[in-house]
Amino acid sequence: GDSVTQMEGPVTLSEEAFLTINCTYTATGYPSLFWYVQYPGEGLQLLLKATKADDKGSNKGFEATYRKETTSFHLEKGSVQVSDSAVYFCAFSFSGGYNKLIFGAGTRLAVHP
Amino acid sequence: EAGVAQSPRYKIIEKRQSVAFWCNPISGHATLYWYQQILGQGPKLLIQFQNNGVVDDSQLPKDRFSAERLKGVDSTLKIQPAKLEDSAVYLCASSPYSSSGSEQYFGPGTRLTVT
Numbered sequence: 001g002d003s004v005t006q007m008e009g010p011v012t013l014s015e016e017a018f019l020t021i022n023c024t025y026t027a028t029g030y031p032s033l034f035w036y037v038q039y040p041g042e043g044l045q046l047l048l049k050a051t052k053a054d055d056k057g058s059n060k061g062f063e064a065t066y067r068k069e070t071t072s073f074h075l076e077k078g079s080v081q082v083s084d085s086a087v088y089f090c091a092f093s094f095s096g097g098y099n100k101l102i103f104g105a106g107t108r109l110a111v112h113p
Numbered sequence: 114e115a116g117v118a119q120s121p122r123y124k125i126i127e128k129r130q131s132v133a134f135w136c137n138p139i140s141g142h143a144t145l146y147w148y149q150q151i152l153g154q155g156p157k158l159l160i161q162f163q164n165n166g167v168v169d170d171s172q173l174p175k176d177r178f179s180a181e182r183l184k185g186v187d188s189t190l191k192i193q194p195a196k197l198e199d200s201a202v203y204l205c206a207s208s209p210y211s212s213s214g215s216e217q218y219f220g221p222g223t224r225l226t227v228t
Contacts, residue, residue, distance in 0.1 A: 032214035044219040051214040103155025
């Protein structure tokens with residue numbers, strides 16, 4: 001069935017380290033892909049998105065590229081900061097559908113000084 | 114611009130009791146969503162409204178859960194009677210459009226504990 005598989009956490013990094021959080025999806029058609037982030041004590045918020053194959057979403061130094069051939073949307077950041085500590089959720093919505101989001105389980109990132 | 118408002122933020126009830134959650138979406142947003150997020154899992158859509166009408170309630174346990182959207186603005190989600198497995202965070206979200214790729218704006222959630 002339709003699903004999202006994310007890298008299990010927690011991911012623990014030192015400040016300025018390189019971050020990758022893997023995400024693969026199973027869906028029919030050409031879904032739109034998203035990364036949402038939840039900072040401590042706050043609600044979910046959109047980090048970045050891509051709506052077609054080979055598109056790259058970017059925001060706040062984070063990037064992810066829509067790879068249709070590998071059904072992946074891995075999140076990367078070249079140099080993480082303590083303020084990036086949060087839970088990151090990969091998600092997709094079906095093309096032609098009503099924008100229902102299918103989420104992965106989330107990956108907790110902890111960045112230490 | 115005010116965000117999505119939800120209340121209460123926390124609720125503790127005993128099993129078989131009833132509970133209701135309230136959501137006020139961002140002004141002008143036609144689409145409203147209720148998600149259930151169980152600890153350690155991603156959010157799962159329970160019901161989606163487009164203005165006053167329901168467009169997806171396929172994962173709503175209709176024997177105990179109900180939801181309505183009054184005049185296409187505020188919404189209420191009710192559980193009656195509650196079960197232990199209903200312990201979760203209930204998230205409300207809204208978006209200006211229902212087309213795929215539209216950003217959803219989430220409220221802070223209501224954490225429900227059923228004892």
